[in-house]
Amino acid sequence: MNLSIDSIVKRYRRATALDSVSLELEEGLYGLLGPNGSGKTTLLRIVADVLRPTSGEVRLDGVDKDRLGGQYREVIGYLPQEFGLYKEFTVIDFMLYIAALKGIDRRSAVERSHMLLEQVGLEGMEKKSCGKLSGGMKRRLGIAQALLNDPKLLILDEPTAGLDPEERMRFRKLLSDISGQKIVLLSTHIVSDIEMIAGELILIENGRLIGSGTPEELLEELRGQVWTAKVTEEEYGAFESALLNTNASAHPSARIVNVTRKGSGIEARILAEEQPLPGARPDEPGLEDLYLHCFKSKYEGRRGD
Structure with missing residues (x-):
């Protein structure tokens, strides 16, 4: 599978959020690094098909995502930086609701929901109200819902915000286990989140791509400094x-x-x-x-x- 991000530009009235960003991604885990306000979230929202670029294309296996339409969205799992929950739902109700939106049949949805809740450390919390979850628990639920449709393209924006060290370690292991069969694009400004699991790093600042490569390649340039x-x-x-x-x-x-x-x-x-x-x-x-x-x-x- 190949994801092409070709000359993406996003302009607002008085600012350019992205300036001609181009990337070629294959299966594996990519860490998108940059300071707050660098354009990471804007890029991920465009790739997730929730924001339209001013110009440029996103192509999956050579086909423009706009031409693919629903077929493109079916292969995406997305965890936005600001993740909202219906407070009156229980954890399992929320998972089944998201599964229904994604067109997953109920039997498969129930089975997969329980499996994912166990993977993210929410087993035993199925009947707990979403409104009573801690910040870390809400983030773990967000990660679980992003994986419901077994996406080929997983887009995660600051996924470890609010997680404690043990939760972050569990999350990194989960991503490492699944990234061999998916394109995983993970945005963060916390380098420890991706230090041991990212196959390639993408560096973005002020809306521009300033570098990319394996951690080893990028660190070699810093040797002696x-x-x-x-x-x-x-x-x-x-x-x-x-x-x-x-x-x-x-x-x-x-x-x-x-x-x-x-x-x-x-x-x-x-x-x-x-x-x-x-x-x-x-x-x-x-x-x-x-x-x-x-x-x-x-x-x-x-x-x-």
Whole structure:
């Protein structure tokens, strides 16, 4: 199966949300990374056929989704960023209601609903009112309903919002298990959600595609630019002050990724093209480093935060 996103543009009156975004997706899990407001949700809504682009096409196996119509929507599973529930429904009633909207016969719907509720950790909650679910439970129910029709194209917008660490681990395992037979497009700004399961990353900022590739390929480009330095509090304070003084900084391209107190000193993780401090040693880059490197414009003026 192939999904082509071809020169997608979305304009509003005073802003361009997407600017000529093109992608070719095969079966597998794709992590769509970008800061809030970068255009991720707009792109997913267009792919999910709930928002029309200003120009460009989305094609499934070479056929424009608009020509496919209902056939296209039948193969989609979609979890929007803002997921609404009917509070008076029970969990199982809601699943069966969504199944009916998707044209799934009742016997299959009942069987699949119970299986999916177990997979997302909501077994035993079938008779619980949706209005009494916690935020994490509502998100898990949203994931379950997106999988009801066993979609070939699964679109998930910030799916782990509100989930605790154990729930997120369960979710990542579920996605890893199913992504071999589907195209899974997952939008997030939380790199840990996709660090271990995404086969390819798609980087988007200000409505533009700024990069894509496997995590290994993208991290290789950052090799030699991640440093760890063990310093005294005084040395760190002087370095941080130099970074904040944008007019006179000796390290204009350096950014502090993380700071950990070690005994009486400080261990700082720093992004820099050259050794930022005496004694700083090169370190292996990670996705958090990549995120800050690629989306540095969002963090200008907030160095050291």
